Amino acid sequence: xxxxxxxxxxxxxxxxxxxxxxxxxxxxxxxxxxxxxxxxxxxxxxxxxxxxxxxxxxxxxxxxxxxxxxxxxxxxxxxxxxxxxxxxxxxxxxxxxxxxxxxxxxxxxxxxxxxxxxxxxxxxxxxxxxxxxxxxxxxxxxxxxxxxxxxxxxxxxxxxxxxxxxxxxxxxxxxxxxxxxxxxxxxxxxxxxxxxxxxxxxxxxxxxxxxxxxxxxxxxxxxxxxxxxxxxxxxxxxxxxxxxxxxxxxxxxxxxxxxxx
Amino acid sequence: xxxxxxxxxxxxxxxxxxxxxxxxxxxxxxxxxxxxxxxxxxxxxxxxxxxxxxxxxxxxxxxxxxxxxxxxxxxxxxxxxxxxxxxxxxxxxxxxxxxxxxxxxxxxxxxxxxxxxxxxxxxxxxxxxxxxxxxxxxxxxxxxxxxxxxxxxxxxxxxxxxxxxxxxxxxxxxxxxxxxxxxxxxxxxxxxxxxxxxxxxxxxxxxxxxxxxxxxxxxxxxxxxxxxxxxxxxxxxxxxxxxxxxxxx
Numbered sequence: 424x425x426x427x428x429x430x431x432x433x434x435x436x437x438x439x440x441x442x443x444x445x446x447x448x449x450x451x452x453x454x455x456x457x458x459x460x461x462x463x464x465x466x467x468x469x470x471x472x473x474x475x476x477x478x479x480x481x482x483x484x485x486x487x488x489x490x491x492x493x494x495x496x497x498x499x500x501x502x503x504x505x506x507x508x509x510x511x512x513x514x515x516x517x518x519x520x521x522x523x524x525x526x527x528x529x530x531x532x533x534x535x536x537x538x539x540x541x542x543x544x545x546x547x548x549x550x551x552x553x554x555x556x557x558x559x560x561x562x563x564x565x566x567x568x569x570x571x572x573x574x575x576x577x578x579x580x581x582x583x584x585x586x587x588x589x590x591x592x593x594x595x596x597x598x599x600x601x602x603x604x605x606x607x608x609x610x611x612x613x614x615x616x617x618x619x620x621x622x623x624x625x626x627x628x629x630x631x632x633x634x635x636x637x638x639x640x641x642x643x644x645x646x647x648x649x650x651x652x653x654x655x656x657x658x659x660x661x662x663x664x665x666x667x668x669x670x671x672x673x674x675x676x677x678x679x680x681x682x683x684x
Numbered sequence: 685x686x687x688x689x690x691x692x693x694x695x696x697x698x699x700x701x702x703x704x705x706x707x708x709x710x711x712x713x714x715x716x717x718x719x720x721x722x723x724x725x726x727x728x729x730x731x732x733x734x735x736x737x738x739x740x741x742x743x744x745x746x747x748x749x750x751x752x753x754x755x756x757x758x759x760x761x762x763x764x765x766x767x768x769x770x771x772x773x774x775x776x777x778x779x780x781x782x783x784x785x786x787x788x789x790x791x792x793x794x795x796x797x798x799x800x801x802x803x804x805x806x807x808x809x810x811x812x813x814x815x816x817x818x819x820x821x822x823x824x825x826x827x828x829x830x831x832x833x834x835x836x837x838x839x840x841x842x843x844x845x846x847x848x849x850x851x852x853x854x855x856x857x858x859x860x861x862x863x864x865x866x867x868x869x870x871x872x873x874x875x876x877x878x879x880x881x882x883x884x885x886x887x888x889x890x891x892x893x894x895x896x897x898x899x900x901x902x903x904x905x906x907x908x909x910x911x912x913x914x915x916x917x918x919x920x921x922x923x924x925x926x927x928x929x930x931x932x933x
Contacts, residue, residue: 559737560774560833564788564840565764574787578778659780659819 429626437617444613445634451602451609452595455534459595460588462535463542466493468572470543471550493543500540506601509533513605530607534599538591545587549580582653589646593639610634687712688844688875689734689766694743696726696733696899703729704899707743711844711877711892716870718886718907719879721896722922727879728771730896731848734877735768764792767837771849773829775821781808781832782817785839793840800839807835811865827858834865845869847878883926887911895919 424432434441470490474483500508513529516522524532553576561571600611610631618627689711696704704726711717719727732738734745736752736759747765750756776784785804789795795803808814811831821829830850837845847866851859863885870876870889880886886893886907893910895903895918903916914920 554774554777556770556772556774557776560770560776562737563735563763563768563770563774564836565760565762565792566788567760570791574791575776575778582778655820659816659823661815662817 426626429623430630433617433626433630440613441634444608444610445638447608448596448599448610449638451530451534451599452592455531455538456588456592456595458535459538459542459591462539463546466497466539466543467546467550469493470547497540497543500537505533505537505598506604508537509602509605526605526607529605530602534595538595541591545584546580549584550576552583553579585646585650585653589643592642592646596639596642597635688748690746691734692744692746694733694740694745696729696738697741702899704733707901709894709901709904711875713875714873715892716876716890717892717894718890719894719896720883720886725896726899727896728848731846731879735763735766735846760792764840765843767840767842767845769833769837769845769847769850771852773833775829775833777821780817781813781819784832785836788836788840803839807838811835825858826854827861830854830862831865844875844877847876849879849881851882895922
């Protein structure tokens, strides 16, 4: 058998395992990127809270305390290898607390909190890079901090960090391979089994590489599509005098009816 | 007592840098007050202190006699009644023109959508921006953005409008379209406090002019007094330069 014939043989024989592996990889990557974004959003928002000058010392202390806790979280999970964290958490939980997390829960927990640590800084950066004038514009018409954040700042920050979310998704697709250390049967684990069974490392690696690439490439295209969608149409329709008269006429009719009632 | 705003002994320092010293003046209902002066004289900082975008180091801002900084009136309620137009427009980039003018009404004034829309359309029509309701701010020119910003502020039914150098970021051609809108507002009796470098505009529309230099009010009075009969040497010098500019052009 030639090299390509061996590749075809692998695909034919192990198609189900490969698809399952790819499915697990994608599931973990997507779920964990989403959860990581939520964690990152929460942490990032807290990190950008500035205590007001006239707020009480107690609330100032708590804000500072939480911020310190969160930066410890961020620094720890960004600063150590995910593979070791996986071993540490998975085996640590069972040895110290007698809790067997199970493969799925452990995998999702580890990758999510990892992504969250990276996303926290991304979100913080996103919020800080929204022009300060946007906040001032919102404050100037009387919006409070919460309204300013939810209607003005976060939507814009979210658009700014979209490329970074795509980045994280792709990193997660690839990095789930370190979960093979706790026995998660994802795409890399499948590769190891195939290559072990057939003793054909090169061919199995080629097949798996191609699958990884298809996954990441489609994801980056899909993310681009979402970005474009968020930007809205490049052109806008001028409202003609007809439509304007129509809408304002409608409103007048509406008011007139209400007054008559 | 028909003064809307009263500024008492207001001072502002940034670190060791004294920006405003002991500012005193008031704005009555229907007044169009212009604040003029060289760049760095503290005009914009004064306006930002009035709207609490900067916290005054000392002194008071009184709104209908209520101390604003000490919670005599809730910060958000106060700001809703004091409209502000910025040099850099500060339209919400993630909202359309129409939504920009509706957001504050719905979130802050708790108006319903129809009412907010009718109000927004009314003022967008006034500033000549009604056809652009579906556009995003990034799709507009500077002059158009500033007119939308004025409509956004007006839609809140403010008691006074603050303008922070509204035409300084615009090219000479589009300055006119914004000034025209402001002229109309002044004629209709809108209470306005305008920081501006457009001297002839300040002279023509203001009922009251405040000349600032080095963080202090150097001279104030009616538009006629300041422009045609200034008392202080600094004011005279500043306005001479303006007259020379005019003759050249």
